[in-house]
Structures are given as structure tokens and as C-alpha cells.
Amino acid sequence: MASIKRQSLVPGTLDLLILKTLTAGPQHGYGIASHIKDWSREVLQIDEGSLYPALQRLRQRGWVESEWRRSPNNQRARYYTITAGGRKQLGIEEASFTETFDAIRRVLRSV
């Protein structure tokens, strides 16, 4: 369940966004949230109540792994890495999202 800041997230897309973010390299929770906020020009803001349950879910499904590391400012932070299974899942979700999104756009242009 994605919660809202300015724009509600299309249901089911939070996992997609997290996985996509992680393809750029390991990242901690705050980093993931910042990445999504920046790249959506602050339209999509993910709060902790959605982000951390989602990360736990992805971990339990085996799509991400986590490990504690030192952050650049020398604080302990948990970094998430996408797994091979996660990449495969990302491929599936990306394809299906694009397909659905195109379909919706076609309908919106139809009349």
C-alpha cells in the first residue's frame, strides 16, 4: 500500500520503483526514498510506513538482500542490493507496467 504525499502511487508500483532504484547499486532506505523523490521531480514521496514494510517484503521474497555497512559519513546503515531473482522480477514488472500504462494511455486518447 503506497501512501501519498502529492500524488498517489499506482498500486503495485512501489516494488517496481525500489527494484529499479537498486539496479544503480546498493542503497540504504533513505537513499532509495530520496532517489525516487528526486527523479520524480518530487511528485512521488515515499514515507517510512510504506518503504520499510515494502523492503521487508522484497527481502522475504528473495528479491533484495541487505547488509549493514558504514555510510560515507561513518554511520551504520543498512544497504539493500538487488538479487538475480529481483532483476528477473523487475523485468517482468517493468514489461507489464509499460504494457498496462500504454493501454491506459490509448484509452484516454480514444475519445
Add this chain to the structure above:
Amino acid sequence: MTMSIRELVARLRDRIQRERLSEELADELQYHRSLLERDGPAGRALGNATYYREETRAMWSLGLVDDLWHDARYASRVLRRDAGFTVAVILTLALGIGANTAVFSIVNAVLLRPLPYRQPDRLIEVSVAPVAAPTDRNPTSLPDLRDWQRDATMLDGIAGYAFNRFDLRGAEGDDQARAILATGTLYDVLGAVPLLGRLPRADEENTPVVAISYRLWQQRFAGNPGVLGRQLVMSQQPYTIVGVMPPGFHFPGPDIDLWTTLYSIISSPNDNGPNLWLTSRSLRGYRVLARLAPGITAPRAEAGLNAIEHRLAVTFPDDDGGLDVHVLSVREQALSGVARGLWTVFGAAALILLLSCVNVAHLLLERTASRTRELAVRRALGAHRGRVIRQLGAESVLLGLLGGAAGIALAYAAMRVLLRLAPPDIPRLENVAIDLPTLAFAVTVSLIAAALFGVAPAIFGWSGDVQETLRAQGKGASTGAHGQGTRALLTTMEVAFAIVILIAAGLVLRSFKELTSSNIGLDPEGIAVAQLTVAGTRYLSNDMKTQTVDRVLANVRAIPGVTAAGASTSMPPTRIQEIEGFSVVGEPAPEAGHEPTAIYIPATPAFLSALRIPVVTGRDFDARDDAKAPPVVIISRELARRHFTHVDPVGHQLRISGATRTIIGVAGDAIYEGVGAPVTPVVYVPFAQSPFPGVWLAIRTTTAPNAIAGQLRDAFRRVDPDLAVRPPQPLDVLVSESIVRPRFQAWLLSIFGGLALVLASVGIYGVVAYGVTQRRSELGIRIALGAPKRSVVSTVLRAGMMPVLLGLAIGLAVAYTGSRVLAGLLYGVTPTDTLTFAAVPLVLFTTALIAAYVPAHRASRVDPLIAIRGE
């Protein structure tokens, strides 16, 4: 949400290390916030950390399982807090569940568990009955059985068996035991598995071998496994013990201890030739057991056997004419007479359970009402409907299971009492135990009960407006018309259930009272009954049998305190040796199959007078009626009523059992077929003219019947030191033992009736009392405005009694239409007995009135000031 196995395993792992994960998450969130703060106002306002944590923690839970665990813990806290309420509920439930569990353990052992034979549903009992009286089932003769055996292709085996009683003598003491004498194939047909050794084989029909019961093995041989191969002297003939049967093996009834062959019959030939029980087609002494061939139904087997029997009727019209063959499944045969009584008791127990559920439902409803605020707060804080209902459900289930546990304990105690009081002739009673099926039943019943009584509070716990409830600041719940209606409905149900149980109990009790006060035609007070067996080689001649019985009787009459003594082959209330067909000389001969029958009783002089069975016309037997005298007979009043309506029977003649006898007297009707059975014709003949190896002695004594045991032993032994003697039994005890089954039912149903009355009155009291509490301020205002006490009382009473009256009407209607199922259990009362149907509602109404009056009276003494102000 569907979940893959992998995800489930991951969740389970997380669940186990939840504490560690939780700490890590706290660190992670801490770090997240520190970064948020660093990015300053460009970041955003801080949210609720606890909320985030909770949401994430949910990911490590096992969903429903964790929730249920949480619910159960919460429920147990709530129930502990209200200890009084909880105890009341558990006790109420324990009564209902305990009664059901105890009765179920009996029903399961006696009715539901399969019989201990191979494929018991393929076994049938075969009997013959006159065409004119199809319910008058009789055994068959050995020659007929052999003919059936040869020709019956639709059977996988057929065999005959007879009953006998043997004296057991030896170092282990004197005893008597009932035995089955079987044709060769019986034990193969039966397919039972012995505990030790084997059963007699088909080729041993004329061999002295015997299998003994578990009971005999324990009592006489102390369970010694070395008993196989040992000798057992049975009525002076040595037998070899070849097997021990398991406990609970009751073929065909619980009173059999020996399973043997035809040896005792074959080895005792008649004066001139083989034993008539082997050769005569008119001696119908063999019950028949058969196993259906694969694919053959019981009706087809019956048709096939009838075809054979009707062919035999052509060849032997005197013996086989006018008879039909009937088959009955062994299961039905074994349980006939038991099943209906047990199911009735079980039904009453089920109603008790419903009653206790209704009571508990009301208790819960009341408590839910007082918890409205708690529930409303939870809703206001965001609990959703399913969650609150589940919480209430968890409490109900927990209560149900606690009640179930208490019920099982109660059942365990109750069962021991039940078994002591239960009639010993109920088959397989010793298998009764709180076993796995019984426990499963108890748990299932507890959960069903929880579902039943949990429904109402779960619904009403949610209804109502949150805002309003919260605003009602501590006033407690004000019950709307809604709650009132539900309570009235509960009272109605309660009364309806109670009246059905009470009507059943009333009918069975009335019937039992009729039974105990029914005329048995004799005076059992002060009669000692003893058995005398004059069998074996020493007593082959008829004169020897008669003389021995006479000499024993003479010795018995000399015992101080004995005022009269006689002997006969049958003994009230239930011991019948023989039933014979007869005809009246001068009447047209009856058609084959339509011959009247009578209980045929060879009796010594003084037998009738000892029992005080009156000779109403003519004379009793005396010493003149010996073997050489003209054959005579005394008939019973019932026989006289049927065949000598307008004439004095004395001087007329009967043909019975191969002799033509002159009637010398008419005796009163005494019971031989059990207390409460319809009166049947009886003929008495002089024992000297029709001697028999086994007799019962009726000894009238002024001392206690048991007190003469020692002298009786002497009286027997002075005649023959080898005669077996067992202690005499008082006849009044035998009479009361013969009605132990109806007594047991009357007793059980009375207990259930009492329980129903208590539960119903407690329930009605509770409902009315609660109603009064709810209406305290209203009643207070009325009193303040000058309403007389009487009017307050009657207002409350009216509200309380309306649902009671409705319940009475519904319950009576149900009982009136349903009581027909009891017909087979009742003696001397109809299922719609007016007295019962008038008295029971009156009792219940009065009880309800008292239960309602107590709180109503209290309501009238409410102090108006306190009531109006009182919050």
C-alpha cells in the same frame, strides 16, 4: 494474498528472530530520521515512528496465527478479570458438555462401534415364524438347519447354536456359566478373533473343546495364559480349553461365558437312540447365524431360504407347514430394544446442551452490554469490524474449550456412576470409556457450543453508534428494543427446550411408576430362588430326576423358617424354559402355522402355592399326579379366557407336547416374560409327568432369603454330594433387576429433567433481574410518582413471563407432535398422556414465576431517589 512457500519460510524465520529484526529496524529508522533532519526543512515533518515500526513489524508476523494468539491472550486476560462471570459460564457449559460426553461415550461403545466379527454387516440371524404371526420369531430344528445348509447357495456359510447352562466344579470353586453349543461351522461363519488360542473348529462338532470368555478367564483362572490345553469340568464332563475370547466379545449376548460344540448333546443319547435334539424336526432349539455371499442382499437370502423351507413343508407338513423364514441383520438383532432408549437419552442430553448454550449466550450478552464502552473505544481507535468480532469470537472459543475441559472431567465422574447403575444386559457396556472418539466429540461439541452462544454477542458487540456510546459517559449500556427482543427470544427458546426434556422425563417416569405398580400375579416378598441341575449320566432316567428333585425339596422344607417350597422349569419374572404349540380337544384343528402357543411349565406340587399364584378353579397338583397317573394340566386364566370363554375348562382336554392332558384347574396369570410384557397363556404340568434336568426352586421363608444359603447347601449335598449349589437369590431382587433398563432410563431422564428445570429457572431469573437493573431509573420514577408496589411487580412480571408463555406454547406443540418416538419405551401411558402434558407445564410455569418474582419483588423496593440519581 497468496504466499509462496519460500516467502512463508522467510516469514517463519523472521517471526522467530523478530526481536533482533526489531532492534535493527529501530536503528534503521533512527538513521533515516537523522538524515531527514540533516536535510532540514527541505525534508518533511516527522511522522509517527511507532506507527512505521508497527507497520513493518507486521511483515515479520505470521498473520492470522499471530493475531489469534494475541486474541487468545487478550481473551484470557479479559476472562481472568471477570472471574465470577467466567466460572458461571464454565460451570453451565460443563453441565451441558459433560452430560453429552458421558452419554456419547455409551452410545459410541454400544451403538456406533462395529461388532467384533469379520465383516459384521454381512451377518444375519435367520428365524422362522408362523405365517399368521410373523413377529413370533422362533429358532429352528437341527435337521431343518442341515437342509438349509445343503441347499442355500446365496450364503457364505450358515450355522446353528443353542444355549445351555453348565455347572463348573473344581478347585476354583462351584460356579454356573451360560454356554453356546454350536454346529461345526458357527465359528467360521462368525469370524471372530480370539485373544488366546482358537475357537472350536468345524471338524470338532463332537469333541469336548471350549473357548472361554475373558471374564471367566480372569475370575476363575486369574488371567493365567497357561490355561490353554487345561481341563474344565462342565456338568461332570471334562472339556479342553482351546481359546480365550477378548473382553467385549458378546456372542450373542453379554451373559455367555463358554463357546463350545454339540458334544454335550451328542454324548447324551436318549433311552432308545440318539438325542432327540439332533433328530427331531419339532424340537426347535437352534438359533441360526448366516453370512451373506458376496453381492447377495438380505431380502434375496430370505427369499432363497423361504423357497427351501416351503419345499420342506411339503415333505414334513407337521413340522414345517405354515412357517416363513425371516432374516435380520445381526447388528439390529443385538441392539434391538437398546437403541431407542439410548438415542432418547442422547437427545435429552443434546437439549441440555442447547439449554446451557442459551444461558451462556445470555450471560455473554449481558457482559457485552457492559463492555460497550470498551468496544466503542477500540472502534474509535480504528479497530475494524472483523477484528472486534474476532476478539469476541476468541473469548467464546476459549470459554467453550474451558467448559469442554470441565465437562470432560465431569463426564469422567458421571460415567463411573452411570456404569454402576446401567443394566448389565446392555451389550458391550464394558467398552465404555473416555477414549479418543469421545474426546474428539467433546471438543467438537465445545466448539459448536461456542459458535452457538458466541453469535449473539458478536453481532450486538458491534451494533450501536460509537459516538453515542462514548458520549453516554459511564451510564453503562442502555439496552434498546433490540437487546430486549433478543433476551425475550432466549427465554422463549430456553423454556421450549426445557419443556421438551421435562415432558420426555415425565412420560418415562410415569411409565416406570406404572411398571413397578403393575400386577405380576404373585408375591415375590420372602421368596428365595435357587437352581438345581440334575443332569449327567447319574440322572439319565426320568424317575431319578423326579426323585432327586422331590428329596431335595423335602430337605428344603425341613429348614427352619421355610414355610413352602416347590420347583419348576420356569421362574418369574423372566426365566422361560419352553414354549409349546397346543390344541383344545373338541375344537376344530388349527391350520398349520396358526397353532396357539403357551409357556409350558413342568412344576411340582406346592410350586404355585409357594409363589402364591392362586388356583382360582379346580385343584393344584398333589402327590397323586405322578408318572403313572393320568396326564393332567393346570391352565392359566389367560388361556381360559381365550379358549373357554363360556364354559368351565375343568374336565376339558388339551393336546400339548405329545400328550393329551385333562384340565384340573385354572391358575392366576403370573409374569414369565418380564414385568410389563403382555400376559400370555401358560400351562403347568406335573413335573413327574414331564421331568427336565434343570429346575428352579421357589422357597418361601420367614427369614432373609440369603440367610438360608448354608442350610440349602446341606439340603442339596445330603441328597448327592456332587450337586452344585449356588447361593439363593431373593425373588423381589430378581423382579426389580428385570426392570433395571426402564429404571435406568427413568433415572437418567429425571436427572436431565432436573437439570433442565434448574438451567431454565436460572436463565429466566437472570433475564428478568437484568431487565430490572436496566429499568431501575424508570421504575424509580414510577414509584416516585406514586405507583403502587403491586403494579411495579406486575409490570416486571408481565415483561418477564410473556416470553415464558410463548416458550411453553412452542415447547408443548413440539413435544406433543414429537413424543411419538417414545412410544416403544412407554408402558401403561400414551405418548400424549394428559397428566404429563398438564403437570409439566404447570411445574415449569410455577418455577418460572418464582424465578421472575424474586427480581420483580426487589424492583418494587427500589429507593426512587437512588434509582433516579444512581449512575
